[in-house]
Amino acid sequence: MEAGATRIKVPVAAAVAAAWRAVLGRPGLVLELGWLSLLLLMAALLLPELALRYLAPTGLGAMPRGGFVPAESIFAEAVSLLALSAFAVRWYRQMLTGSGRLAPRLFAGAWLRFILYSLAFYAAGIGFAAAVWYSGIAEPDAPAALAGGGNVAAAAVAAALLLGMARVSLLFPAAALGAPLALGAAWRAMRGNAWRLLLVSVAAALPVMLAEVVLIGPLLAAAHLGPNEVVAPDPPLGFVLLSGVIEAVIRLLLTALGASVLSDFYRRIVLQRKEALR
Numbered sequence: 001m002e003a004g005a006t007r008i009k010v011p012v013a014a015a016v017a018a019a020w021r022a023v024l025g026r027p028g029l030v031l032e033l034g035w036l037s038l039l040l041l042m043a044a045l046l047l048p049e050l051a052l053r054y055l056a057p058t059g060l061g062a063m064p065r066g067g068f069v070p071a072e073s074i075f076a077e078a079v080s081l082l083a084l085s086a087f088a089v090r091w092y093r094q095m096l097t098g099s100g101r102l103a104p105r106l107f108a109g110a111w112l113r114f115i116l117y118s119l120a121f122y123a124a125g126i127g128f129a130a131a132v133w134y135s136g137i138a139e140p141d142a143p144a145a146l147a148g149g150g151n152v153a154a155a156a157v158a159a160a161l162l163l164g165m166a167r168v169s170l171l172f173p174a175a176a177l178g179a180p181l182a183l184g185a186a187w188r189a190m191r192g193n194a195w196r197l198l199l200v201s202v203a204a205a206l207p208v209m210l211a212e213v214v215l216i217g218p219l220l221a222a223a224h225l226g227p228n229e230v231v232a233p234d235p236p237l238g239f240v241l242l243s244g245v246i247e248a249v250i251r252l253l254l255t256a257l258g259a260s261v262l263s264d265f266y267r268r269i270v271l272q273r274k275e276a277l278r
Contacts, residue, residue, distance in 0.1 A: 007192050008269050012200055019204040019260040022095060023253060030091075033100045034252050037087035041248035044079035048072030049240055081122075084255045085114040091256050092176030095263035096271075106178050113175040121165055128161055166194035172259070173266035189269050197265055204257045212250050216243070 023030060031038070049072065089110045090100035102110075132154050167190045174181040181189070190197070 008273065010193050010196050010200075010265050010268050012196055012203070015196075015200045015261060015264045016203045018264050019200070019257050020207070022260040022263075023256045024207065029094070030252065030256050033090045033094060034087040034256070037083040038248055038252050040079055040083040041251060042245055044076045044083070045248055046241065046244040048075055049244070053237075053240075080251060081115065081118055084251060085118060086111055087252065088172070088255055088259050089114055089176050091259045092173050092263055095260055096173060096177055096267065102178075110175050110178060113180060114172065117171050117175070124161060124165070128157065162198060163194045166190065166197045169197060169262055170266055170270065173262050174270070190265075193265065193269065197261065200261050200265075201258060204261050205254055208250060208253045208257065212246065215246055 052072065086107075089107060090102075093102055094100040168183060168186045170186045170189055171181055171183070174186070
C-alpha cells in the first residue's frame, strides 16, 4: 500500500458475482455461522413489541411517543449491532481464511474493533441526519428556495459522506484478520475503488431487498393492511411475528453480503499486493 504502488481496480461484475456465490449459494453456511446472531436479532426485534402489547399496562403500548425514538427501537438496534458485529467477524474470517473459527481472545479483540468502527459510522450518519433536520430543510413548511438549495447541498454532503466511509471500510476485514489497518492506510488503499465498492454493495444487496418486498407484500395483504397502514397501532400478532423473523433474516443476509463484498476488495487490494511484494 505504498504511495507508488500500482493502483488496483476491482472489477465490479466479478465482485458482485463472488458475493452472490458466497452468500446466496451457501445459505447453510450463513446459518451455521450466524444462528446465534439470528436468534438474538429475532429476540431483540420481537420481545419488546410483544411485552408492550401483552405485559405492559393497558394502553401503554399505544401512548404517543412525542416524536422521540422509542426505547424498544434503541434496544433492538443496540442488540443488532452486537449480534451482527459478532457474526461479521466470523464471516470475514470464513471468506478470507476458509474458517470462521478463531481463538476467544482474538475474537474479542476483533469484535471490539468492529463495534467501535460501527459506532463511528453510525455517529457520522446520525450527525448528518440531525444537521439536515435542525437546519430546517426537512421541515414540511420550509420555504421552497431553502428546501431546494438545501436538498442539493444535503445530497452532495451525503454522497461525500458515503464515499468517505467507503474509503476507510477496509478497516473491517483487516480487524477480522487480526491485522488492523491505520485509518490513513485504509484510506490510501481504497483510492479509486470507493465508488466501485458502493456500486458493488448496492448490486449485491439487490436480490435480498427485492425478496423482502416480495415477502412483505403478501404478508400485508394477509394481515389486511394497506400501504398506509404498515405502522398500524395494533397489527395482528401473526404480522408482528412474521415481520420480525423476516427482518432478522434480511439483516443477517445483508451483513453477510456486505462482508463478502469487502472481503473480496480486501483480498484483491491488500492480500494480493502483499503476495506480489514477497
